[in-house]
Amino acid sequence: xxNSIIIVDYGAGNLKSIKNAFEYLGYKPFIxxxxxxxxxxxxxxxxxQGSSPKAMxxxxxxxxxxxxxxxxxxxxxxxxICLGLQTLMSRSEEGDTACLDIIPGVTRxxxxxxxxxxxxxxxxxxxxxxxAFKDIPPASYFYFVHSYYADPxxxxxxxxxxxxxLSFCSVLATGNILATQFHPEKSGPLGLTIYDNFMKGxx
Numbered sequence: 001x002x003n004s005i006i007i008v009d010y011g012a013g014n015l016k017s018i019k020n021a022f023e024y025l026g027y028k029p030f031i032x033x034x035x036x037x038x039x040x041x042x043x044x045x046x047x048x049q050g051s052s053p054k055a056m057x058x059x060x061x062x063x064x065x066x067x068x069x070x071x072x073x074x075x076x077x078x079x080x081i082c083l084g085l086q087t088l089m090s091r092s093e094e095g096d097t098a099c100l101d102i103i104p105g106v107t108r109x110x111x112x113x114x115x116x117x118x119x120x121x122x123x124x125x126x127x128x129x130x131x132a133f134k135d136i137p138p139a140s141y142f143y144f145v146h147s148y149y150a151d152p153x154x155x156x157x158x159x160x161x162x163x164x165x166l167s168f169c170s171v172l173a174t175g176n177i178l179a180t181q182f183h184p185e186k187s188g189p190l191g192l193t194i195y196d197n198f199m200k201g202x203x
Contacts (some may be wrong), residue, residue: 004028004029004030004040004041004042004043005022005027005028005029005030005041005042005043005045005199006029006030006032006037006038006040006041006043006044006045007019007022007029007030007031007032007045007047008032008033008038008044008045008046008047008064008068008084009031009032009033010033010048010055010058010059010062010064011033011054011055011058012047012048012049012050012051012054012055012058012083013047013048013049013081013083013084014047014049014081014183014185014186015031015047017185017186018045018047018081018185019031020185021184021185021191021192021195022045022195022199024192025192025195025196025199027199029045033062033064035062035063035064035066035067036067038064038067038068038071039067039070039071041071041076042076042077042202043076043077043078043079043198043199043202044068044071044076044077044078044079045079045081045084046068046078046079046080046081046084046179047080047081047082047083047084048080048081048082048083048084048086048087049082049083049145050083051094051095052083052086052087052092052094052095052097052099052107052148053092053094053095053097055083055087056087056097056098056099056100059087059100065100068100068102069100069102072102072176072177075175075176076176077176077178077198077201077202078176078177078178078179079132079178079179079180079198080172080177080178080179080180081179081180081183081184081185082145082146082180082181082182082183083146084179085150085169085172085179085180085181086099086107086146086148086149086150086181087099087100087107088100088102088103088150088172088177088179089101089103089104089105089106089107089150089151089152090103090104090105090106091106091107092106092107092148093106093107093108093109093148094107094109094147094148102177103150103152103154103157103172103174103177104152104153104154105150105151105152105153105154106151107148107149107150107151108148108149108151109147109148110146110147110148110149110164110165110166110168111165111166113165114164114165116147117145117146117147118144118145118146118147118164119144119145120143120144121141121142121143121144122141122142122144122162122163122164122170122182123139123140123141123162123163124139124140124141124142124160124161124162124170124171124182125138125139125160125161125162126138126159126160126171127158127159127160127161128159128173130159130171130173130178131197131198131200131201132173132178132194132197132198132201133171133194133197134193134197135193135197136190136193136194140190141187141190142170142180142182142183142184142187142190142191143182143183143186143187143191144162144164144170144181144182144183145183145186146181149168149169149170149181150168150169150172150179150181151168151169152169152172154174156174157172157173157174158171158172159171159172159173160172160180162181162182168181169181170182178198180194
């Protein structure tokens with residue numbers, strides 16, 4: 001699967017919409033749950049929706065967890081989406097679940113002062129530049145569907161925040177990792193721009 005975009009299938013992602021988005025942009029993504037394919041990918045897209053306990057159970061059962069850790073350690077460009085961001089943390093409050101522990105931190109439940117899940121369009125305030133956000137206007141709106149949010153220990157990894165009951169991490173970036181709490185594939189032209197910029201940054 002060399003020179004490929006690998007979309008990781010562990011039973012907890014909006015795979016078809018993400019695949020369609022990349023294909024619309026002229027790329028050729030490949031959906032797989034085979035860790036060997038993941039290890040050979042030139043870029044990894046790690047989507048997710050649902051619960052952390054079920055996701056982590058699937059990642060471990062399919063031997064995908066170790067493959068993800070390996071490709072990230074090896075410097076493979078990595079894009080996490082929604083649960084694909086949350087499971088990068090050390091653990092999740094959802095079921096007190098041990099996660100991938102790639103980024104030290106905790107995935108926490110949104111406060112009960114707001115309606116959960118957080119669903120719909122909301123603003124992302126970027127605090128730092130990133131190639132994937134080239135030509136994205138400041139304070140743009142993206143589409144969210146989630147009840148939990150990632151809370152990394154190293155606040156320097158947070159390059160985008162969103163307010164919903166509190167200010168939470170909606171974009172994380174460090175090294176070869178980029179991850180968003182929102183769904184680019186559900187966020188119209190701006191979401192497609194992020195996907196396109198992510199791929200152009202690799203080439």
